[in-house]
Amino acid sequence: MVAPDHAIRQALATVVPDALGCDLISAHVLQSLTIDDDAVSLALRFGYPCDTRLPLYRRQVEQALAPVLGGRALHLTLDWQVQHHRAQQQMAALPNVRNVIAVASGKGGVGKSTTAVNLALALAAEGARVGMLDADIFGPSLPLMLGLPEGTRPGVQEQKYFLAPQAHGIEVMSIGFLVDATTPVVWRGPKASGALQQLVTQTLWRDLDYLIVDLPPGTGDIQLTLAQRVPVSGSVVVTTPQDVALLDARKGIEMFRKVGISVLGVVENMAVHVCSQCGHAEHVFGEGGGAALAEQYQTTLLGSLPLATRIRAQADQGTPLVVAQPDSAEAALYMAAARRLAGRLSLQARGQQAFARMVMTHTPQTH
Template identity: 40%
Template sequence: MTDRTQQVLDAMKHIIDPDLGKDIVTLNFIKDVTITDAGKVAFTVELTTPACPVKEQFRTQCQQAVSALPWVTGVEVNLSAQTRRNPLQAKAPGLAKVGAIIAVSSCKGGVGKSTVAVNLAYSMAALGGSVGIFDADVYGPSLPTMVSPKQKELFQIENMIQPLQHEGVRLMSFGFVPSGNQGGAAIMRGPMVTQIINQLLTSTQWGELDYLIIDMPPGTGDIQLTLAQIIPITAALIVTTPQQLSFVDVVKGIQMFDKLNVPTIGVVENMSYFDCPDNGKRYRVFGEGARRQLVEQFGFKNTFELPIYPELSQSGDSGTPLVVRDQTHPASTSLKEIAELVVREVSILKHAGKSRPKVSYRPGDGLVLSFENGEEHLLHPATVRRNCRCALCVDEMTGEPRLRPEDVDDKVFPKAMQPMGNYAVAITWSDGHDSSIYPYDRLLALAAG
C-alpha cells in the first residue's frame, strides 16, 4: 500500500456507518483505490445493500474527506453492494441468490398485513434493492388482487417456476397458479397446504434478490411454523391494530418467532387513527395503547403508526400499490420510513450479529445482566420484581402502580427467564407472578439506580 493510498483511507476513518457503529474503513467498505500521477483518486464504497438509505450521504462524505487532501485534484466515488450469500444452494436452488428473507406476519386476519407487505416490497425496491414478494396464504391469496402484472401466465424453465414481475418486483402466489383457486378461497387440509407452499417458494427461480418479502398467512399454527422451518428467515415484521386483543396476538407472534430464533425487528400498528378532513380532528377509531405497551413492556425501538387512509385500501383493489401510484401520499412517506427501518435492521443482523444481553441469576449476587464485551450489571431481584409494569402491577388506563413495594418479599427470586424479542426478557418469579416482561433498557436503568 502506497503512502497516498493510506492517506486516502485515513481521511475516511471518521465516516461512521450509523447502523453498524464502526467507520467504513474498518468495515472494509473501501475497495479498488486508484490514484493517478496527477492526483485524481477513484475508489468504490461497497455497501451492505444497494438499498442503503444513507448511500448518497456516504458518497458526499467520502468525496469531501478525500478532496480535503492537499495533493488531490479530483475524486470519483463509485457505489456497489456486497455479494448476496444464502445457505440454500443445495436445499432450495431457487432461493440460492436471495440475500435476506423477511416475514411480514400477523396473528389475526383483517389487520392490513398484506397491504403493508406489498407496499413494503415496492418501497424497498424504490430504495434501490432488488425485491420479490411471496404470498404464502393459500386459503385466500391476496397478491393477485393487489398487484396486477401484465404477464399473468406462469411458466417453467428447466423445471423451475418463473416468477411474475410488476414494476421491477418479482411476484409469486397460489392465486397465480392456473385453476389454483378460481379467484376464491381454497379448501384443503394442512399437510397439502404446507406442500404447496414449500413447492411454490423453493421451486420458484427468484434469481438475484436483495430481499424476499414473505406475506405470511395469519396465525401461529403448523403452517407458519413449517414455513419458518423450510427457509432461514432473516427477520420478522409484525402488523397489528390498536385493540388490546391485537396486542395479545402480537405477544404470541413474538413468542413464535423467538422459538424459531427469528428476530422481530419492528411492529406496524395499522389503522392507528383517522384524521377527519372536514373538521381537522383526529379520531382513534380502534382505541389506543397497544403501541405504548409494546414500547414499555417489550422495549421495542421500532414501532410505527400507520393511519387510516382510504386511498391505501382503494389502491389495494386496483392492482397498483399506493407507493407506486402516488409516491407523494403521506402513506407512501410512512411506508418508505418502514422500508428504511427494515433495510437498516437487516443490515445490522447480517453484519453485526444479534447483540442482546444475557440475563441470569446468581444466588448471592442477584440478577446479572451481561454483555458480549464482558460488561456486567447486578440487580437485586426484589427491586426488579417491584418494577414490573405488567397489567397486574400497573393500571393500564392511569399508569398508577397496583403493586405496593411492601407486597414483594425481599427474598423473591426468578424461577425462569426467557428472551422476548430482541429487546426484552420475560421472568417468572418465586412468588408465582408469571407475567413480568422487562426491556433490557429498563434493567440497565434500574442497575444504574
C-alpha cells in the first residue's frame, strides 16, 4: 500500500529550522514528492544559504519521515537557492544583485558596523556570494575592519564603473577607497547623498546573493536616499539593551516602516559581559531590551551578542571574528543570526512568488 501523500507532508510539517521559525511545508521548501511501492523521493530547496546546516536538516527530515515510510527507501535531495526580493517593486533591481539588506542603528556606538561585517562574512561562510557597501560617507570604517591596506583603490572599467576590491571572500565598496584616510569628508547632506548614489550605481558587482549596506547611525539624508533610490529587500536594526539605545532603535524601525522596507530582525549587542577571570555574567547595559523591541514591532530577535573584547579586537585588526575564530561561541551566534536574517527574507520572497502564482491562476484570460 502506497504511503499517503498527506502523511509525508504532515511529517515534514514537524520539522522547524530555527532559521525559518516555521515548518518546511509552510515555508514552501518542498519542491517535489514522488511515492511508489518501493521508495519515497523528495527534493527540498531552502531559500537561504545553509551549507553548514544541510547535514543537520537531512538528519531531522530522515527522523521525521522514518515512521511513515512503511519500509520504503528514502531518496532525499537537499539544496538551497537565493531568490530576488525587493520591497520597492517599482524600482529596477541593481544589476547582478539579488538582495540588498540595510544594517542600521538609531545611534552610534552600538556596534552596527561590526555586526554588519560579521553578518556578511557569516552569509559567505554558508556559501552565499556577498558584497558590502559602506554607506557611512562621513565615517567609513569597512576598509579598516576588513583588513584592506591604506591606499587600496577600486578597479575601473570603461572609465566610469568601479570594480569593488575583495577581502575575506566578499566584495567591498567604500568612499574610504576614494579619499585619504586622514582627510575628513566635509560635505553637506545633498553632496553626501549624491556620493552614495554614485557608489551604488557605478559599482559593478559580480553576481551577488546579498549586498549588505552598512548605514551611518540615525535617520537622515543617507537613509532616505537609500530608501528612495535603492531597491532594498529588508533591513536589520542593531541596538544595545540600554534604554537610550532602544529609544533610538525604535526611530530606526519606524523610519523603515514609513518607507515600506521590512525589518527582518533586531540584533542586540553588548547583551551580557562575562568576566574572563571568574566567569561572572553581568548585564551591564540592561537585560532583555532587544527581545522586547523585536516583540513590540512583531519582528525577530536575530541574536544577542555579548560584550566581548575579542569581537572588538578582531574587527580592529581587520580579521573579523567570524573568519578569525570561526569555532568560537561568538562566531556561532553571528552564524545563527545570519541564517535567521536570510531565512526570514526567503519567506518574504517565496510569499511574493506564491501570491503571484495565485493571481495568475485566478486572473481571467482575455482573448
